[in-house]
Amino acid sequence: MTQITYDARGLAEPFADAPRIAEVDGTRARFDAQDLTTRTINLELRRLLYEEGVEEVEIDNPGSRHSLAVGILTRCRITINGSLGYFGCGLIDGPEIHVTGRVGWSACENMMSGVVVVDGNAGSLTGAALRGGDVVVRGRVGARTGIDQKGGTIIVGGDAGSMTGFMMQRGRIVILGDVGPGLGDSMYDGTIYVAGTVKSLGIDCVPGEWTDADTELVERKFRIYGLGDPPELQKFVCGKVLYNYDSLEPAERKLVI
Amino acid sequence: MCGIAGIIYRDGSQHPIGDEMTRMLQSMKHRGPDSTGYALYGSPENGNLVMRYKLADANTPRDFEFEERLRRHRAIVESRLAALGARIDEVEEETPYAFRVSFDYDGDLKLLADFVEDIPEAEVLSLGRALEIVKDLGDAESVHDQYGLSGFTGTHGIGHVRMATESEVDIAGAHPYWAYPYSDVAVVHNGQLTNYFMWRRRLERAGRRFMSECDSEIIAVYLAEEMSKGASLKEAMDKSLDELDGVFTYIAVTKDELGVAKDELAAKPLVLYESDGLVALASEEIAIRQVVEGEIDTYDPFEREVLVWAR
Numbered sequence: 001m002t003q004i005t006y007d008a009r010g011l012a013e014p015f016a017d018a019p020r021i022a023e024v025d026g027t028r029a030r031f032d033a034q035d036l037t038t039r040t041i042n043l044e045l046r047r048l049l050y051e052e053g054v055e056e057v058e059i060d061n062p063g064s065r066h067s068l069a070v071g072i073l074t075r076c077r078i079t080i081n082g083s084l085g086y087f088g089c090g091l092i093d094g095p096e097i098h099v100t101g102r103v104g105w106s107a108c109e110n111m112m113s114g115v116v117v118v119d120g121n122a123g124s125l126t127g128a129a130l131r132g133g134d135v136v137v138r139g140r141v142g143a144r145t146g147i148d149q150k151g152g153t154i155i156v157g158g159d160a161g162s163m164t165g166f167m168m169q170r171g172r173i174v175i176l177g178d179v180g181p182g183l184g185d186s187m188y189d190g191t192i193y194v195a196g197t198v199k200s201l202g203i204d205c206v207p208g209e210w211t212d213a214d215t216e217l218v219e220r221k222f223r224i225y226g227l228g229d230p231p232e233l234q235k236f237v238c239g240k241v242l243y244n245y246d247s248l249e250p251a252e253r254k255l256v257i
Numbered sequence: 258m259c260g261i262a263g264i265i266y267r268d269g270s271q272h273p274i275g276d277e278m279t280r281m282l283q284s285m286k287h288r289g290p291d292s293t294g295y296a297l298y299g300s301p302e303n304g305n306l307v308m309r310y311k312l313a314d315a316n317t318p319r320d321f322e323f324e325e326r327l328r329r330h331r332a333i334v335e336s337r338l339a340a341l342g343a344r345i346d347e348v349e350e351e352t353p354y355a356f357r358v359s360f361d362y363d364g365d366l367k368l369l370a371d372f373v374e375d376i377p378e379a380e381v382l383s384l385g386r387a388l389e390i391v392k393d394l395g396d397a398e399s400v401h402d403q404y405g406l407s408g409f410t411g412t413h414g415i416g417h418v419r420m421a422t423e424s425e426v427d428i429a430g431a432h433p434y435w436a437y438p439y440s441d442v443a444v445v446h447n448g449q450l451t452n453y454f455m456w457r458r459r460l461e462r463a464g465r466r467f468m469s470e471c472d473s474e475i476i477a478v479y480l481a482e483e484m485s486k487g488a489s490l491k492e493a494m495d496k497s498l499d500e501l502d503g504v505f506t507y508i509a510v511t512k513d514e515l516g517v518a519k520d521e522l523a524a525k526p527l528v529l530y531e532s533d534g535l536v537a538l539a540s541e542e543i544a545i546r547q548v549v550e551g552e553i554d555t556y557d558p559f560e561r562e563v564l565v566w567a568r
Binding site for chain 2: 063064065066082083085086101102104105120121123124139140142143144159161162163180181
């Protein structure tokens with residue numbers, strides 16, 4: 001791995017250029033990230049997708065580096081052969097990404113649309129503030145999965161840690177394993193499906209009524225990602241007892257009256 | 258933020274843990290550039306006790322008498338060890354203010370540590386038959402070079418890169434912490450303890466001394482205190498989950514064991530790699546990749562998990 005250089009302000013490689021090492025074959029490209037830095041990997045990826053018109057990129061040896069494949073705003077297909085560190089695949093809009101290893105904390109944070117499939121485990125805060133798209137983690141995830149989720153679907157093949165769906169506002173979380181304490185704590189809206197056991201429910205998270213729309217959604221997602229027949233799932237939604245939108249602040253009350 | 262790391266070889270074989278830990282910590286430099294520390298478990302010659310101590314801090318103001326004072330205090334340390342009946346084998350000067358002394362001694366360790374720390378500005382960083390704590394300001398590579406860790410072999414070790422939030426940037430505030438006065442127990446910690454002062458007062462009343470204002474210092478002493486009452490490392494760590502408040506992930510080591518504990522919110526990161534030969538753990542997977550080749554399977558432990566491995 002090459003040494004990262006910093007400028008006088010402490011910024012990492014502010015004037016780096018794309019290394020232009022990828023082998024391009026029509027609309028497909030592949031490059032080895034072994035000797036590149038975080039910034040040059042991302043610059044090479046952007047060069048291929050935005051300048052070379054490549055639609056499928058394969059990256060080898062990501063080496064668990066942080067902040068890879070972030071901010072990609074075009075439809076494309078990216079395969080990452082290995083593991084990512086923190087903030088992988090964040091802020092993306094459109095790509096279909098397949099990570100063959102694992103991801104660290106805050107993967108797919110603030111994702112707008114697209115698909116991210118992770119074959120291994122994920123750290124905490126997976127899909128934080130997710131806005132849309134699908135995040136599929138075949139392994140287990142850490143704590144606070146789908147914190148502040150505002151849309152999209154998160155599917156977890158294994159167990160999930162504490163406070164899954166903390167403060168979620170919209171969207172769906174499907175956990176096929178067991179979940180830790182405080183499931184759906186302070187959630188505003190959205191739906192959480194759990195196949196295994198729930199250690200404890202968070203504040204204002206209650207069991208919900210199963211409908212045909214739930215069956216349709218779960219079957220469709222399982223079919224798309226080849227997860228087999230869906231197991232029996234429990235559904236959890238917001239109890240809405242903490243909803244206090246009708247009571248106005250004193251200053252607001254004056255305006256209304 | 259801080260970064261922590263640990264490695265233990267399960268078969269008890271000797272490995273260059275000084276270099277391995279340096280690579281792990283250097284890869285997490287961005288988590289804490291203030292200071293770097295190591296707690297390494299080697300095998301001192303002839304089964305001697307090893308004491309690491311410092312006679313000034315890295316950023317103590319250097320006045321005209323600074324060097325003279327260090328020379329004088331160093332002579333007092335050695336004469337006091339001799340007065341207690343310790344037969345000094347070797348004294349190494351790692352930096353002008355930090356020393357490593359190995360000696361043969363079977364008396365009371367608390368008495369010895371107190372006698373040394375009675376000298377102005379002296380602090381015993383570690384004392385034990387395997388444990389050696391090395392800590393200083395700067396990143397892992399500079400501490401590694403300064404203290405000549407490249408030749409250090411051992412069975413297990415932990416390390417810490419510090420981003421100071423609660424106390425001063427100096428060696429006294431750097432991790433790992435030795436569990437004064439119990440030999441061979443050390444802790445690194447990433448997090449904040451909110452009932453620090455309560456525990457500090459409680460432990461001080463029980464006769465323990467604290468050299469810094471850093472909350473992490475109480476964890477080592479707390480665990481050693483529990484173990485001295487007969488608890489195993491695992492039992493002591495399990496109990497700490499209820500008795501210590503705040504957010505934390507800490508790694509504790511004894512002569513034969515390495516354990517990790519996470520708080521009930523799982524607020525601080527930890528990535529774990531387990532194989533038949535070794536266990537490596539760190540705040541970020543990138544650190545584990547410095548010591549394990551190829552693609553690896555790692556996972557993050559959940560909340561309130563306590564895991565202990567023996568060498």
